[in-house]
Amino acid sequence: MLQTKNNNLKFTYVKSLKDNYIWILYNYINHKCIIIDPGSSKETIKKIKKMKLKPTAILITHYHNDHNRGVNSILINFPFIDVYGPKEVQNCNVNKILTDEKTINLLDSEFSIILTPGHTLGHISYYCKPFLFCGDTLFSGGCGKIFNNLYREMFNSLTLISLMPKNTLIFCSHEYTLNNLKFAKKIFPKDKNINFYYQKVKNKTKKNIPTLPVILKIEKRFNIFLRLKKILKKQKKINSTEFRIFKYLRCKKDKFK
Numbered sequence: 658m659l660q661t662k663n664n665n666l667k668f669t670y671v672k673s674l675k676d677n678y679i680w681i682l683y684n685y686i687n688h689k690c691i692i693i694d695p696g697s698s699k700e701t702i703k704k705i706k707k708m709k710l711k712p713t714a715i716l717i718t719h720y721h722n723d724h725n726r727g728v729n730s731i732l733i734n735f736p737f738i739d740v741y742g743p744k745e746v747q748n749c750n751v752n753k754i755l756t757d758e759k760t761i762n763l764l765d766s767e768f769s770i771i772l773t774p775g776h777t778l779g780h781i782s783y784y785c786k787p788f789l790f791c792g793d794t795l796f797s798g799g800c801g802k803i804f805n806n807l808y809r810e811m812f813n814s815l816t817l818i819s820l821m822p823k824n825t826l827i828f829c830s831h832e833y834t835l836n837n838l839k840f841a842k843k844i845f846p847k848d849k850n851i852n853f854y855y856q857k858v859k860n861k862t863k864k865n866i867p868t869l870p871v872i873l874k875i876e877k878r879f880n881i882f883l884r885l886k887k888i889l890k891k892q893k894k895i896n897s898t899e900f901r902i903f904k905y906l907r908c909k910k911d912k913f914k
Contacts, residue, residue: 673697676832693790696723698730717742718792719780725749745779775811776801790828797871798837800882823874834868840913854879
């Protein structure tokens with residue numbers, strides 16, 4: 658497990674559905690925990706009880722049900738915890754609606770609420786140094802699928818994340834890393850950083866070892882959606898911009914199998 662400098666906080670996870678991660682952040686001294694994007698409940702509740710943790714809150718990043726369908730059952734087992742999320746999930750038993758530029762205090766720590774639209778319009782991320790729970794905005798080796806033509810919003814969200822401290826730990830909600838790197842290899846077959854990390858991830862995947870979380874400093878070496886400036890410098894087209902390259906790559910990724 659990666660070591661962090663955040664006093665008393667550790668993390669664990671539950672794999673759910675096909676490739677979802679349900680992250681659990683907990684204080685190892687008082688055993689209080691929070692649950693991020695519970696797409697299912699059975700294994701989540703089992704893990705919490707096995708580790709003797711005490712849930713105090715659920716955090717939701719966006720409205721897709723693979724990130725919140727476990728909320729109801731968790732509340733049945735732990736009825737006195739708060740559920741935080743953006744306005745778009747207000748019908749998912751959320752009793753704490755969050756907006757950008759707001760902070761909340763959980764686990765004796767401060768969490769910043771960051772608006773990260775693109776995958777959905779109201780998508781938010783949660784940051785508690787050095788932990789960033791970014792839902793379906795940034796994936797290791799890629800980025801989230803874009804709905805409703807929110808390309809500019811996603812571009813801005815990824816730019817914002819790329820400017821965060823280099824030791825930020827990225828907690829994505831899906832294990833898409835190998836597929837993302839296959840796409841990156843197809844676009845840039847001679848890139849040494851991409852090829853090196855692809856082999857590393859391939860070996861992990863064979864052993865069923867999670868590729869997440871990942872440190873932002875490392876992610877920026879091989880994630881093509883975080884390397885747009887470098888790609889732009891190599892482009893000879895006069896009218897190219899980082900945003901146009903981003904949209905082109907994201908559209909290409911949509912058709913990639």
